[in-house]
Amino acid sequence: MSSLYALLADRVSEARAQRASVLKAPAESAGEAYEREIAAERLAKEIGRLEGAERGLVFGRIDWTDGTALRLGRIGLHTEEDDLPLLVDWRANAARPFYEATPVHPVGLRRRRHLRLEERTVISVSDELLDGTAPTDEDVVGDGPLTEALSARRTGRVHAAVATLQAEQDEIVRSAHRGVTVVQGGPGTGKTVVALHRAAYVLYAFPRAAEEGVLVVGPNARFLDYISHVLPSLGENDVVLATCQELAGVSTDTADPFDTARLKGSSDLADALAGLLRVHQAPTGDFTVWVGQELVRLSGEEVAAAREGAVAAVSGHNPARQVFKELLVDAVTDGMQRDMGDLLEQIDADAERMTGINLDRFTGAAQRRAEGAADPGPVHELDLDAIRADLLDDAGVDRAVEVLWPRLAPGDLVQALLTNAGALAERLPRLTAQERSLLLRAPHDPWTDADVPLLDEAASLVDGLPERTYGHVVVDEAQELTAMQWRMIVRRCPARAMTLVGDFAQAGPVATARDWKEALSPHVGPRFTLHNLTVSYRTTQEILESVRDLLLGIAPDQKPTRSLRSGESPRAVTTRPDGLVSAVAQEVRAQSSAYPGELLGVICADTSTAPRKFVEGC
Structure with a gap:
């Protein structure tokens, strides 16, 4: 047993040294600093896991009929030199027989041994013989850990039952099902x-x-x-x-x-x-905003398209509001581009009608359009990215968006x-x-x-x-x-x-x-x-x-x-409604005398105010 604790202490020391080394390592970039913190946190968790397992490190052992034996504990410990692990984690497949074996189905085991430790001292040993053979001088056959656990006094904390999990409980714990597992049971079933x-x-x-x-x-x-x-x-x-x-x-x-x-x-x-919430997400209406000295208006259909796009793009009203705002600004700048193009085409058409000269012959615009090339004319000289950025930062735009899609708190x-x-x-x-x-x-x-x-x-x-x-x-x-x-x-x-x-x-x-x-x-x-x-x-x-x-x-x-337990049968006491409090008080005094120093409880319906007042006054 001492070798296990020595190995555990070595693992703790190694993890602490590794963490200290990681924290001392220089970080030449923010990414390296982040990776260093992640590694240090992982090692800190490992140190906590190892230290937490020290209390009651070993709780069981299984002996096969061929003489092979394994110790079971809260974590696994092994060295490269050993063929078998020094300590098997209770969750490992190798530990299954400890929970599954019965005298009817011993699954190849001769003996299941339970150990109870206080700090590092073994204070009790209990063996269950599973293969029907007679006990030897090495076997310690007693009432068993489950009986001991059932007779133990209740405390203010629930305790791990890793050493006494029963077969039906262990089957659920080890279920390979990764979806939804429902465990139903009456009071006291664990x-x-x-x-x-x-x-x-x-x-x-x-x-x-x-x-x-x-x-x-x-x-x-x-x-x-x-x-x-x-x-x-x-x-x-x-x-x-x-x-x-x-x-x-x-x-x-x-x-x-x-x-x-x-x-x-x-x-x-x-x-x-x-x-x-949907009432606050631009249910109706158009969108009007000043761009410089020009008042630009988006129709209700354009606003509705921006709303649908925002809702589909991101989860949450407030994040979607930002997307909605960006889509509206995109629609405004797209509209400006179209309007400018229409205006210039109209100017060209008016000039040709008045002069009889096709300006495209001199600019080459018609040829470029035929070839699919961009027109470098005045429309494309608009800095749309700058206009878009200005609109997104414009307080007037934000106020107009707020009317349609206000910010909300839960x-x-x-x-x-x-x-x-x-x-x-x-x-x-x-x-x-x-x-x-x-x-x-x-x-x-x-x-x-x-x-x-x-x-x-x-x-x-x-x-x-x-x-x-x-x-x-x-x-x-x-x-x-x-x-x-x-x-x-x-x-x-x-x-x-x-x-x-x-x-x-x-x-x-x-x-x-x-x-x-x-x-x-x-x-x-x-x-x-x-x-x-x-x-x-x-x-x-x-x-x-x-x-x-x-x-x-x-x-x-x-x-x-x-x-698995037996006790006294419950008694029923009948009383008139106006005598309920005195009947409860009398019963509490009788139980207190019969079981001095024990805890007593009074349970009543929430609508029964009289017993509640009695209990609160005690």
Whole structure:
């Protein structure tokens, strides 16, 4: 074991020395300086990956029946002198048997060994014999790491389960599917653990996704803190963890009532914002601007052509505005060129009529036109590039463009919809008057959590698609996402490569979809794979049995979960409405006495204000 830590220390020292050397290297150009910074950043990440793996570096070993053995760890370590690696990364194909082998299907293994370390000290060893042979003096047969993990006390952080991933979990983690993978399971089935291990596996197995980055989206900042140390402990620290608020760059502590939040989560709001935006993109009218002392006018048809060209050329209202302006200026200069040519041709025609002399005979213009050559006459002596540059910088031109295509801010677009009853009625005709009244807000009201996806949608409409996108996105508690939140996440994953975990039987009151098909069809159609986790490792069998009928009513197509744990059967206490608070207080005191020092929780419906007040007062 000490040789592994010595090798790890050598690798850290080498990476640090390489980074120091890179930073000291002179850069003779901006390009070389940029390449130096990229190389230094890559080495810094490698140092962090190696240092992060030191805690609990080794967790397992597999022994084949032919005597070959491999150690498994959070990263891989090997030297050129060794035929076999000293340590196999848990994500490598060579590590698969550790997770797949069973006594029924041992896949050639004799033994699976689990190690538990504190710092660099082995504190427990547990062997599983898989080939049916009798234990020897070298085998340490115990209850197993899974049993130990199930009996461990809960803490304020989720832990890596790399040493105890079960076969159905490992199959999902190692899936070769690069599209959308959906993981569904009841409470306690390890959905979050699977999601995080999947993120680490994607970074290891899919170089393109790793190059573009992996994003993990969680429901709130507390949840992200809860899972924050898992990925570094799995050998990866190059993952972005974010909430929807952080993705949108909007911070708010205000929440809408459920009915309002659910309405704001509908995809109808995206259509409403897009329709409202089009009103500000030169819907009608011509364009008139002074060029020197001459007033130049473009027709409505010419303006419409510039609008269509701008919308097709670039994403985002404000970037397209610049293209629209350039196309209008092009049309103005083209018109000036045509008008000057027409004027000179008219002058030539008038002169020939008055004098009887064809001026083309002397200038050679007719011959050049016949040969397709340019006419070097006065029209071509116009400096059109200079005129165009002057017009693009002209404040009067910009003011004229602003009338047709004004600059916008995302918040202004959302405000224009939600603060205007007329706009709501026009853009959301399918809603009832009562529903539209729930959406109506005062101009100075603070933004709410349900406004965040609307602001992100408006940002994509106004400024274009997000600059930062990812090669793979992992979403936990995905059943809670509204249709508008799905849109903001999909925008950040152009490849549509995602791992989504959740359970629609546990969906909250704001969720806008009833199942995965409804949630994902607008974005990927039927192109997603669904996996079901069927074993609960935390919830007891008695609790699961008590909610079977409820599950049947909420999600009749969902396969019930079975548990590996047992405990007390739940009790039901009946009380009058006016005695609810005292009944809760009495039960809390009884539980506190029965389980001194343990954590107690009171769960109640959001509409049950009396128990909530009791809990807040404790």
